[in-house]
Amino acid sequence: MSHGNTYTCSNNERIPLIDVPTLPTDSFLEEVSRIVQRGGRLAALFVQPFEGKNRLYAVALVGEEGGVMLTSCIVEESYPSLTRVCPQAHLFEREIAELWKVTPVGHPWLKPVRFSDSPIGIAEFFQVEGSDVHEVAVGPVHAGIIEPGHFRFNCVGEEVLHLEIALGYQFRGVEQALAGGPNPRTIHYMETLAGDTSVGHATAYSQIVESLAEVQISLRAMTLRSIALELERLANHTGDLGALAGDVGYSPVASHCGRIRGDFLNLTAMICGNRLGRGIARPGGVGYDLCDDDVSLMAEKLQRAREDVAVAIQLLWNSTSVVDRFEGTGVLDRNLCRELGVVGPAARAAGMERDVRLEYPSDVYRFAQIPVSCWHTGDVFARAYVRWLEICRSADFVQSLLTGIQKETARVQPGAMKANSLAVALVEGWRGEICHVACTDGEGRFRWYKVVDPSFHNWSGLAWAMRNQQISDFPLCNKSFNLSYCGHDL
């Protein structure tokens, strides 16, 4: 529904493209900053071509009032930067400047986000002045089996004054390749946008197609998709808690969690044969169905993994030296989270009840609620503890879903997508809010497709959490966020 300046829709709703308001630039900027000042957040801010011009779209979320707010304006070579009044726009505007050569005037630093058309890493870095300041440059190739990125620390002694994170090494040109689709490769782009979030991104994509085709999927399909999404969360949270234990030298929990993470992955593989859930979420439902025997076996194995992870994680909380290392390290408070637009467990660890499953429920979350887990201290401990609470709740949630799977078809044919339409899909992946926005052309194919991985919001949060920390705590802080490089670089 349209209220003049914005169009308010639901998560997973088809909107005729013509209904998205096009405001004068000033009114657009005013409207977006008003929404953000009232406690809203920017899920996406991007430019796409429209009738030979550059059209700037904003997708804003106002948690308490509900609804996904859409608005747009036409921009020429430049427009007044939104970042000045709305810091969470900063990376979006850097992306706009890089991709579309549209200058947000007044943006503090318009350097490339992904080095999509300039030599990688060739840019000026923020430098702290002073005789005792030294710089530490890390990456792109890190110690460990991990994706590439560059970290530049400005330090005095052991203390980090500023961390700058420069990414783009994983840039594969996904969004460009999605235009004109769908085609047989589309779903595989989705499952490898961030390979550890295959189910999350594939679910968002499936919802986009279903919304644009205006097809209703079965409750069974929704349930199976949500089970896979929660198993993905269980596996990753368990693995990360183990890695956090490893980072402070508490190897028993690191060992146990490494194994239990695999148990959760193997549960996912029970559904589709692939440990990362490739093939589960598909437009129209799921690619694989479960029989009754699978369901009871899965419930049994899940119960065992749930008990094991409880034993392992209790060791963490019982170890005072572990808790001491976690507490007070890498604090990202509520105000900073709000300013930077941080999402997922990192925001909930600062006391924000920010969770798409509650605020903008889709699929089975509309009928079955999962409690939101929060803590208030914003430190490594809080981010670890929220993960633990989410492990408990996700495991219970999956168990309850497993007991009530409807007997019906697991997949319907979505049919053709409607022409000249737009849809937004929000999914709470294990790292936080996944946002996909897509628009069809006159033939019902993707005119453009925009992806915002939660990491795109949260990398700045990590940089801020490192301020005034010891540089030796970087691995610990980094792991407590565990952000995606390829999800950011696309």
Next chain:
Amino acid sequence: MLKALVARTRFGNRTIGFPQCQPTLPTRFRGRPEFSSELCRHGCLECVQTCPTEALRIAGGHPECDLGRCLFCGECETACHNGVIRFSRDYSMGASERSDLVIGPDTERKLIQSLSAEMLRLFRRSLRLRQVSAGGCNGCEVEVNVLNTIVFDLGRFGIQFVASPRHADGLLITGPVTENMRSALLKTYEAVPEPKLVIAVGACAISGGPYVNHPQVHNGAASQLKVDLFIPGCPPHPVTTLDALLRLLSRMPTGR
């Protein structure tokens, strides 16, 4: 401390028996595809059209699959109404030569050649690898990383991932090799002392995977370096990777 010991006792030994015994794989695991080409209704091409990465083609009237391009999504198996293609549970898919990954109904199953006698003398009991992700989606990376867990316990074979390329005997590469990682990959390779190995893990590192022919990528590690071992999958199951490494080092029990 006591609680840690109690937990340890409760959990017991969790390391798999592989390679002495067969690994437990998911029931729906998709390994090396097999073809019943006598059932093929030539010319329908439904399998070929559904393949996301052009891994499948019809050659000489028979379907042929390039495991180096295959994402093991199983779409072709579903699309074929005649049951020509079936993904088997054969997890042993690594290859020494790129061409060995192209398989058809009558292709002889080629196992990985172990290293030369001199290389085996150096690396058989101690192999240090530096992993480089060059555009990988973190799928292959996490599935390589689990080899370090107690479940697979890579250390028992003397294989270890190290932080510095100067301490390494080779590179294990994942990802399609993005233009933005090309230079870092080559510099890392140069930093590894001779003699050195290159192992390409996953469809992206072998062929570009879903990103094949994107202008931003180089279609895999072999475009830049000589690759000694190809391990297909998207991502490869950890057992597939472990099997390939053990064959390369001639550490599989006799008869396997």
